[in-house]
Amino acid sequence: MEIKIVKKVLEAHEKLAEEIARLLARNGVYAINIIGSPGSGKTLLLERTFEAAAADLKPGVIEGDIATTADAERLQRFGVPVVQINTGPFGGDCHLAPNLIRAALEELPLDDLKTVFVENVGNLVCPAEFNIGENEKVVVLSLAEGEDKPLKYPLAFREANAVVVNKTDLLPHLDVDLDVLRRNVAAVNAGLAVFEASAKTCDGVGSWVEYVRGRLVGR
Amino acid sequence: MHELPVVSSLVTQLQAEVERLGVAGRVTVVHLKLGALTTFVAEAMTFYFDALTKGTALESARLEVEEVPVLGRCRGCGEKLTFEVLPFVCAVCGSPELEITSGRELLIDSLEVRDETG
Numbered sequence: 001m002e003i004k005i006v007k008k009v010l011e012a013h014e015k016l017a018e019e020i021a022r023l024l025a026r027n028g029v030y031a032i033n034i035i036g037s038p039g040s041g042k043t044l045l046l047e048r049t050f051e052a053a054a055a056d057l058k059p060g061v062i063e064g065d066i067a068t069t070a071d072a073e074r075l076q077r078f079g080v081p082v083v084q085i086n087t088g089p090f091g092g093d094c095h096l097a098p099n100l101i102r103a104a105l106e107e108l109p110l111d112d113l114k115t116v117f118v119e120n121v122g123n124l125v126c127p128a129e130f131n132i133g134e135n136e137k138v139v140v141l142s143l144a145e146g147e148d149k150p151l152k153y154p155l156a157f158r159e160a161n162a163v164v165v166n167k168t169d170l171l172p173h174l175d176v177d178l179d180v181l182r183r184n185v186a187a188v189n190a191g192l193a194v195f196e197a198s199a200k201t202c203d204g205v206g207s208w209v210e211y212v213r214g215r216l217v218g219r
Numbered sequence: 220m221h222e223l224p225v226v227s228s229l230v231t232q233l234q235a236e237v238e239r240l241g242v243a244g245r246v247t248v249v250h251l252k253l254g255a256l257t258t259f260v261a262e263a264m265t266f267y268f269d270a271l272t273k274g275t276a277l278e279s280a281r282l283e284v285e286e287v288p289v290l291g292r293c294r295g296c297g298e299k300l301t302f303e304v305l306p307f308v309c310a311v312c313g314s315p316e317l318e319i320t321s322g323r324e325l326l327i328d329s330l331e332v333r334d335e336t337g
Binding site: 001002003004005006007008009010011012013093094095097125126128129151154155158186187188189190191 | 221224225228229232236240242251256257258259305306307308315316319325326327328329330331332333334
């Protein structure tokens with residue numbers, strides 16, 4: 001005998017993500033879920049973003065790592081509220097799940113914030129899979145990772161609204177073809193906003209910051 | 220690598236279902252639908268499923284994973300599309316403006332249950 005069920009396995013996750021989205025909306029907070037490989041430059045991009053616009057963006061940060069509070073410490077110098085989530089200490093989850101995000105949001109002063117940046121665990125696979133109630137996902141991809149990454153990790157690039165191609169200052173030292181990378185990004189998601197930048201030299205970071213500012217217009 | 224917590228949720232959900240349906244201990248097959256665009260690996264899911272159901276009311280059940288293809292519709296010309304390889308562009312008019320309509324599924328589709336007498 002066969003019994004038809006047809007139920008989503010991640011239904012509880014999705015309900016929680018919807019609840020988080022409502023909580024953020026009630027507080028007028030815009031949440032950006034930042035996804036990228038370990039070492040792609042997610043934290044430095046946030047530091048540059050806050051140097052340029054912390055006063056306007058009024059950001060709060062949720063830092064996801066398997067272990068250490070190093071990233072949270074780097075961001076605290078901007079006087080922005082930071083909640084560190086460790087999924088570790090030695091293995092740990094490879095992504096931030098909505099239950100962790102909801103708990104972290106309770107520690108942030110949402111009344112005083114306009115944005116929440118969630119720096120997901122460094123990984124291009126699992127963070128793409130789980131909605132956390134964010135307004136949008138952004139991929140940070142460093143040039144040194146190679147031009148084939150959009151094709152190898154299509155879900156992340158498909159789910160995102162924007163990609164920051166970071167470490168453009170390394171271009172002269174790499175065999176990466178930027179045109180091929182641009183084509184590969186478009187092959188997976190032609191609608192992605194693409195920013196080519198070096199968080200190290202600040203080159204190109206301005207357009208990214210303007211993009212984020214633009215997200216808050218009329219909110 | 221992230222299949223374990225997902226399969227753990229699946230097993231918890233299934234345990235509630237078999238209780239509700241009164242078929243504990245009689246499920247032989249669990250049919251799961253898995254979209255091709257998800258990052259979950261079927262082999263990893265069945266491996267964890269067998270490990271997590273050992274000694275439970277689902278011990279005799281096998282997990283069968285059916286892949287759901289990536290389907291979409293072109294916003295330009297309205298063509299219905301099936302994607303097996305990248306790029307995500309319309310095969311008819313070449314437009315990249317697409318709506319992906321299927322491929323992200325992770326559903327418990329059905330249960331096969333042994334008759335009480337058998």
